[in-house]
Amino acid sequence: xxxxxxxxxxxxxxxxxxxxxxxxxxxxxxxxxxxxxxxxxxxxxxxxxxxxxxxxxxxxxxxxxxxxxxxxxxxxxxxxxxxxxxxxxxxxxxxxxxxxxxxxxxxxxxxxxxxxxxxxxxxxxxxxxxxxxxxxxxxxxxxxxxxxxxxxxxxxxxxxxxxxxxxxxxxxxxxxxxxxxxxxxxxxxxxxxxxxxxxxxxxxxxxx
Amino acid sequence: xxxxxxxxxxxxxxxxxxxxxxxxxxxxxxxxxxxxxxxxxxxxxxxxxxxxxxxxxxxxxxxxxxxxxxxxxxxxxxxxxxxxxxxxxxxxxxxxxxxxxxxxxxxxxxxxxxxxxxxxxxxxxxxxxxxxxxxxxxxxxxxxxxxxxxxxxxxxxxxxxxxxxxxxxxxxxxxxxxxxxxxxxxxxxxxxxxxxxxxxxxxxxxxxxxxxxxxxxxxxxxxxxxxxxxxxxxxxxxxxxxxxxxxxxxxxxxxxxxxxxxxxxxxxxxxxxxxxxxxxxxxxxxxxxxxxxxxxxxxxxxxxxxxxxxxxxxxxxxxxxxxxxxxxxxxxxxxxxxxxxxxxxxxxxxxxxxxxxxxxxxxxxxxxxxxxxxxxxxxxxxxxxx
Numbered sequence: 001x002x003x004x005x006x007x008x009x010x011x012x013x014x015x016x017x018x019x020x021x022x023x024x025x026x027x028x029x030x031x032x033x034x035x036x037x038x039x040x041x042x043x044x045x046x047x048x049x050x051x052x053x054x055x056x057x058x059x060x061x062x063x064x065x066x067x068x069x070x071x072x073x074x075x076x077x078x079x080x081x082x083x084x085x086x087x088x089x090x091x092x093x094x095x096x097x098x099x100x101x102x103x104x105x106x107x108x109x110x111x112x113x114x115x116x117x118x119x120x121x122x123x124x125x126x127x128x129x130x131x132x133x134x135x136x137x138x139x140x141x142x143x144x145x146x147x148x149x150x151x152x153x154x155x156x157x158x159x160x161x162x163x164x165x166x167x168x169x170x171x172x173x174x175x176x177x178x179x180x181x182x183x184x185x186x187x188x189x190x191x192x193x194x195x196x197x198x199x200x201x202x203x204x205x206x207x208x
Numbered sequence: 209x210x211x212x213x214x215x216x217x218x219x220x221x222x223x224x225x226x227x228x229x230x231x232x233x234x235x236x237x238x239x240x241x242x243x244x245x246x247x248x249x250x251x252x253x254x255x256x257x258x259x260x261x262x263x264x265x266x267x268x269x270x271x272x273x274x275x276x277x278x279x280x281x282x283x284x285x286x287x288x289x290x291x292x293x294x295x296x297x298x299x300x301x302x303x304x305x306x307x308x309x310x311x312x313x314x315x316x317x318x319x320x321x322x323x324x325x326x327x328x329x330x331x332x333x334x335x336x337x338x339x340x341x342x343x344x345x346x347x348x349x350x351x352x353x354x355x356x357x358x359x360x361x362x363x364x365x366x367x368x369x370x371x372x373x374x375x376x377x378x379x380x381x382x383x384x385x386x387x388x389x390x391x392x393x394x395x396x397x398x399x400x401x402x403x404x405x406x407x408x409x410x411x412x413x414x415x416x417x418x419x420x421x422x423x424x425x426x427x428x429x430x431x432x433x434x435x436x437x438x439x440x441x442x443x444x445x446x447x448x449x450x451x452x453x454x455x456x457x458x459x460x461x462x463x464x465x466x467x468x469x470x471x472x473x474x475x476x477x478x479x480x481x482x483x484x485x486x487x488x489x490x491x492x493x494x495x496x497x498x499x500x501x502x503x504x505x506x507x508x509x510x511x512x513x514x515x516x517x518x519x520x521x522x523x524x525x526x527x528x529x530x531x532x533x534x535x536x537x538x539x540x541x542x543x544x545x546x547x548x549x550x551x552x553x554x555x556x557x558x559x560x561x562x563x564x565x566x567x568x569x570x571x572x573x574x575x576x577x578x579x580x581x582x583x584x585x586x587x588x589x590x591x592x593x594x
Binding site: 044047048050051053054055057058059060061062063065066068069070071072073076077079080083084086087088090091094095176177179180183184187188191194195198199201202205206 | 274275281282285287307309317324370373560564
């Protein structure tokens with residue numbers, strides 16, 4: 001049961017970075033590409049991508065209650081940056097505000113996640129605040145130019161840092177009781193494939 | 209102010225702003241369900257235009273509201289880590305169900321509805337708005353179940369210093385849950401009704417010419433308000449015996465706590481009286497021809513929002529000094545974070561939320577002023593853009 005929830009959390013977190021990664025990448029590339037076209041390509045994916053984060057944090061709270069508080073409050077300022085960036089990025093993308101705001105939001109979010117990787121892994125922060133935005137930008141480029149094989153590689157590159165940095169932490173004793181997990185898994189397990197199918201159909205419909 | 213005060217202030221500010229978006233989302237989606245169902249059944253163009261116009265306002269509000277929701281969700285872990293570690297096994301369950309079953313699905317159905325406009329079979333498209341509405345209500349259901357637990361903890365067992373969930377059903381039969389949920393749902397319906405009424409009245413005041421369109425909208429808004437307010441007030445007063453049993457000292461939590469409660473009741477009663485007075489005046493459109501009620505309808509738009517914030521202040525401040533009533537004190541649940549960090553996040557989130565609310569208001573006002581579309585647009589009509 002515990003392995004299952006760890007797997008579910010990993011899938012959601014990787015899904016978030018692989019999907020939202022190209023949103024942030026698109027944001028980072030905006031000053032250098034044709035903006036209207038880049039934004040138009042991203043639009044059908046945008047909302048669907050960001051909700052993976054919400055689902056990840058929901059699972060983190062319910063299944064790993066004693067980890068969630070430690071993890072988040074231990075990096076309070078980093079998350080202030082990530083969330084501030086998210087608010088700016090999401091609002092400015094959805095309202096088609098000035099592209100500088102979209103860029104700033106994407107930069108804040110990607111640097112924030114870089115700092116979080118550094119915080120988790122104990123590696124120097126100045127490496128990650130450069131590496132993370134570069135990974136996202138590369139992923140955004142692969143998405144925008146529709147290079148399928150490259151896209152899969154960059155997706156993986158964006159998805160891996162946080163789970164790998166996290167894997168050195170032990171979750172023993174931090175998880176919710178097996179009974180709670182068992183009850184929740186009846187709900188959580190069917191939802192994930194359903195959401196994937198529905199999100200896929202949004203993309204399929206909007207490209208028709 | 210110390211970390212605790214700052215964290216409490218941050219929660220109060222962000223939750224209040226978040227709830228303004230929630231109220232309008234829940235209220236409007238219900239009215240849009242009615243409009244689109246009528247359109248699908250009758251194929252009358254006026255219902256289609258109504259669905260589009262009000263749907264557009266709904267989508268603007270949802271798109272910005274979702275941003276406040278993301279911050280809300282993180283906030284429990286960021287500022288109240290003691291709540292997760294002590295009561296997370298119980299409190300986390302309804303919260304996770306909300307994110308997975310309700311929110312994750314709701315936003316996906318809504319996405320399909322937005323991008324499926326004109327591209328999907330009309331019955332499938334109708335089913336999508338129904339599903340969006342149902343999952344939105346499911347959100348309210350699980351959040352209120354979680355909040356009900358904080359007001360009166362049930363279904364748990366304390367072992368090794370942490371709570372364990374032993375009876376999930378008890379969370380759903382919790383006396384502080386059902387009546388409060390009913391109250392919130394009818395508050396949202398009232399907000400939707402008052403909003404649609406007020407906006408329609410604005411167009412009659414400005415004589416914009418869309419008579420048939422806004423006549424139907426206004427009637428729908430008035431009827432929804434008139435139907436919702438008795439239940440709203442009933443479920444409101446229905447909570448006093450429950451509070452008397454489980455939180456007898458609620459009003460002692462702060463000396464001024466009766467003030468917001470009083471204002472909320474006053475607003476609720478006024479809306480009940482006004483909507484019931486307006487129903488007979490719908491006959492032969494007297495309410496529109498008399499004109500002065502139209503001004504009252506516009507002035508009334510902010511009232512349900514104010515009342516809802518007052519209501520939450522009473523419910524949440526009245527629970528103090530407890531976070532989980534009788535089990536966990538608020539001061540013991542706050543994260544070990546420096547006051548400086550807490551101040552930074554308070555300033556960042558409060559200013560951004562204020563900006564979001566102002567933007568939401570400005571965009572909605574703009575959509576309202578430009579009125580319903582006269583020529584269909586080439587792209588999906590509901591994608592939010594300036």
